[in-house]
Amino acid sequence: xxxxxxxxxxxxxxxxxxxxxxxxxxxxxxxxxxxxxxxxxxxxxxxxxxxxxxxxxxxxxxxxxxxxxxxxxxxxxxxxxxxxxxxxxxxxxxxxxxxxxxxxxxxxxxxxxxxx
Amino acid sequence: xxxxxxxxxxxxxxxxxxxxxxxxxxxxxxxxxxxxxxxxxxxxxxxxxxxxxxxxxxxxxxxxxxxxxxxxxxxxxxxxxxxxxxxxxxxxxxxxxxxxxxxxxxxxxxxxxx
Numbered sequence: 001x002x003x004x005x006x007x008x009x010x011x012x013x014x015x016x017x018x019x020x021x022x023x024x025x026x027x028x029x030x031x032x033x034x035x036x037x038x039x040x041x042x043x044x045x046x047x048x049x050x051x052x053x054x055x056x057x058x059x060x061x062x063x064x065x066x067x068x069x070x071x072x073x074x075x076x077x078x079x080x081x082x083x084x085x086x087x088x089x090x091x092x093x094x095x096x097x098x099x100x101x102x103x104x105x106x107x108x109x110x111x112x113x114x115x116x
Numbered sequence: 117x118x119x120x121x122x123x124x125x126x127x128x129x130x131x132x133x134x135x136x137x138x139x140x141x142x143x144x145x146x147x148x149x150x151x152x153x154x155x156x157x158x159x160x161x162x163x164x165x166x167x168x169x170x171x172x173x174x175x176x177x178x179x180x181x182x183x184x185x186x187x188x189x190x191x192x193x194x195x196x197x198x199x200x201x202x203x204x205x206x207x208x209x210x211x212x213x214x215x216x217x218x219x220x221x222x223x224x225x226x227x228x229x230x
Contacts, residue, residue, distance in 0.1 A: 004158070033215040045159075045221035046204060052216050095215045097189055102213045103149070103174070106158030 003027065004107035009110045013082045020067070021077040021110050023092030025027050029053075032096045034075040036066070036102065048090075049056040050073055079112075087114045117165055118142050122207050124220035129197040129229045136191040138227050139207030146189040147210045149219060150174075150182065152203040159206060166213065196227045 005024045011033055015021040025034065032053045040048045051059045051066045059066040060095045067076040118168040120141045129135055141148065146167045151159035160176030165184040179201055190209075194201060204226050206220040213219075 029215075031215050035215075035218055037221075043204065043226070044210075047220070049219045050216065050218055061125045090159075093158075098214050100212070103157075103161055103164060103213055104219050106151075106160075108156065108158045 002107075003015050004094055006092055006107035006110050008110050011110055013079075013112065013114055015084060015116050016079045016081055017113055018078060018092045019082055019112065021079070021092075021108060021112065023075045023077065025073050025075060025092075025094050027073075027094065027096050029096040031098070032094055034066070034068070035095065036064070036075075036077045037091045037093060037094045037106075038086075039109070040085075041088070041092065045091075049077070082114045083112050084116060087112060120172070120207055120219060120220055121211055122205075122225050124225060125223065126226045127228070129194075129227065131197060131199065131229060133193045133197050134193070135227075137194070137205055137207075137227075139178065139190045139192065140188050141207075141209045141220075142188065142207075143209060143211070143220065145209035145211050145220075146187065147213050148184065149208045150180070150190070150192045151206045151223075152176065153206060158172060162192065162205075181197075190203035190207050194227075199229050201227065202229045203227060 034051045036048045049061045065078045089109045091109045123138045149164045150162040161177045163182040207222045
């Protein structure tokens with residue numbers, strides 16, 4: 001079974017509107033972290049936001065927030081007031097447990113296009 | 117503050133050639149990783165290292181080798197390049213191996229094998 005599932009096809013949003021990018025995950029660990037990365041067309045991987053499994057409040061970082069629903073195992077990224085520069089590929093990732101085996105597992109990504 | 121630096125940025129190899137992708141970080145991170153990204157796919161782990169002298173296989177290690185002689189450097193070696201190794205390669209590092217520690221990525225190396 002896939003650990004991280006991102007099934008949305010390419011997403012489109014009008015500039016200045018909000019958009020939600022979906023992510024579901026699968027783990028039996030109690031301790032895990034969920035991460036979102038942005039990959040613009042230039043190719044680099046940019047860390048956006050983190051949510052821990054024990055965090056009771058949704059994480060926020062500027063225009064990014066994470067809608068964390070633990071019981072449903074979902075960790076959706078919400079981008080408010082979209083900008084043209086938000087056009088990129090977005091990856092959801094999960095890191096489980098501790099120690100040397102704690103590695104980051106990625107979903108396949110979602111392409112977001114912001115329309116002017 | 118350079119972070120994670122990868123060289124080269126682009127490379128074209130002929131089938132059967134070999135090359136080394138360089139990765140260095142200046143954050144004094146013990147933990148380093150090599151991922152590959154194929155079109156339309158997420159990143160898959162090739163090898164990782166928890167410190168100088170210690171390396172281990174990830175999900176897709178076949179056709180690759182690594183070494184970690186210093187904390188800063190984690191080169192990835194391709195022997196006998198094959199078209200299936202055409203990909204974008206990312207090196208990353210993290211301060212800890214706990215679940216709340218993000219990875220910091222280099223800018224990637226785009227490799228084409230023809």
